[in-house]
Amino acid sequence: MMLGYLLARAGIEVLVLEKHADFLRDFRGDTVHPSTLEVMHELGLLDEFLKRPHQKQVSQIRARIGRDEILLGDLSLLSTHCRFMVMMPQWEFLDFLAEQARRYPTFHLRMETEATGLIEEDGRIVGVRGKSPAGPLEVRATLVVGADGRNSVVRDCSGLPIEDVGAPTDVLWMRLSRHADDPELFFYADRGKALFLTDRGDYWQCGVPAPKAAIAEMQAKGIEELRAAIVELAPFFENRVEELRDWNDLKLLTVRVDRLRQWHRPGLVCIGDAAHAMSPVGGVGINLAIQDAVAAANILAGPLGEGAVSAEDLAKIQRRRSFPTRLTQTVQALIQKQIAGRGLGSRKPTRLPWIVRLMERTTLPVKLRNRVIPVGIRPEHVKTPDVLKAA
Numbered sequence: 001m002m003l004g005y006l007l008a009r010a011g012i013e014v015l016v017l018e019k020h021a022d023f024l025r026d027f028r029g030d031t032v033h034p035s036t037l038e039v040m041h042e043l044g045l046l047d048e049f050l051k052r053p054h055q056k057q058v059s060q061i062r063a064r065i066g067r068d069e070i071l072l073g074d075l076s077l078l079s080t081h082c083r084f085m086v087m088m089p090q091w092e093f094l095d096f097l098a099e100q101a102r103r104y105p106t107f108h109l110r111m112e113t114e115a116t117g118l119i120e121e122d123g124r125i126v127g128v129r130g131k132s133p134a135g136p137l138e139v140r141a142t143l144v145v146g147a148d149g150r151n152s153v154v155r156d157c158s159g160l161p162i163e164d165v166g167a168p169t170d171v172l173w174m175r176l177s178r179h180a181d182d183p184e185l186f187f188y189a190d191r192g193k194a195l196f197l198t199d200r201g202d203y204w205q206c207g208v209p210a211p212k213a214a215i216a217e218m219q220a221k222g223i224e225e226l227r228a229a230i231v232e233l234a235p236f237f238e239n240r241v242e243e244l245r246d247w248n249d250l251k252l253l254t255v256r257v258d259r260l261r262q263w264h265r266p267g268l269v270c271i272g273d274a275a276h277a278m279s280p281v282g283g284v285g286i287n288l289a290i291q292d293a294v295a296a297a298n299i300l301a302g303p304l305g306e307g308a309v310s311a312e313d314l315a316k317i318q319r320r321r322s323f324p325t326r327l328t329q330t331v332q333a334l335i336q337k338q339i340a341g342r343g344l345g346s347r348k349p350t351r352l353p354w355i356v357r358l359m360e361r362t363t364l365p366v367k368l369r370n371r372v373i374p375v376g377i378r379p380e381h382v383k384t385p386d387v388l389k390a391a
């Protein structure tokens, strides 16, 4: 949606296909980091964006690991325009982008229209096949962009080789009501269990990572064990954990972490999770996808305006975004190993290594994490023009 908006803003004809009838899906997380807010600022949209319903602006991100409470991020130390993160559900975010994009006559969005395959001619992708309530359709285009997430149909059909980085856990996703005096911690880990929380106003969106191999066994044991695990990590849930009546009150979200070895082939490029599926760690995936979109628009607006995109133009996108992606995935894997992986399934109290605890007393780890996650490595800046301003 962001790439569609940026290209339409630069005067390029764009058609975005979205398979669902609305954006009311609950599977992507809400963490809009300073990197994305910076892009909104550069686009002149920040004030309008912040008028959209969202849960507070968070500067300090705290977690409890075993007995230690640590500061995962202190965004007030940043030099970006916004020194906070916004918790905004993605349906609000996507609705906002779609509304802004519709101001441009070259932007077209077809909801309830699913890409089902690619059209290839002489080794070049020249369009997509799809289906909508009105029936099957074919769309021809100078360039097809696969931005259809971690289960991307476009990348599956492209034949581009995938490198599986491996994700040992999936996530159990559930809601528990939120009380005004609940602690403001976003992550809890101890004794082989972890819990991450997103503030949605009157409820917490809760995620419990669980080893893929153990989920069937957990379900067989019944909901009581999961309830007990939640209360052990975050005792304030004791008076409401019964809201989880049975397993029907939970969703199982599949996590995958992988990346394409090559993000493109003639006539096609993948970005966001379609190019590199991200784990939930650090709540960084949507922000990385936005960074990809900004980089892709900066590189593609000129060639698309001239009606031809070369293999070299597409390769430039991967060269620009591959390093930040790999490094972020590596940092996510390290955090997962250090915190949750250290004992998912074990009963031993989680204790951060002494060297980590010592370092946590300085601002160095916070500054390093600040650099990698909220700002992003190699932050992108909007360089594409706005045709409405030029007119």
Ligand SMILES: Cc1cc2nc3c(=O)[nH]c(=O)nc-3n(C[C@H](O)[C@H](O)[C@H](O)COP(=O)(O)OP(=O)(O)OC[C@H]3O[C@@H](n4cnc5c(N)ncnc54)[C@H](O)[C@@H]3O)c2cc1C
Residues within 6 Å of the ligand: 017, 018, 019, 020, 027, 028, 029, 030, 031, 113, 114, 115, 116, 147, 148, 149, 150, 151, 152, 153, 154, 171, 207, 253, 254, 255, 256, 271, 272, 273, 274, 277, 278, 279, 280, 282, 283, 284, 285, 286, 287, 289
């Ligand atoms: C459990 C879990 C929690 C997470 N929490 C966070 C978090 O808090 N913060 C964060 O930043 N990241 C989080 N992530 C990662 C984040 O969800 C992804 O990195 C991010 O959504 C990628 O954005 P995207 O635009 O590439 O893909 P998506 O957000 O997945 O968007 C893809 C879009 O394409 C549509 N689509 C899919 N297939 C088709 C098709 N065939 N035709 C047409 N449309 C199609 C989908 O409906 C969707 O709207 C989490 C991931 C998981 C697994």
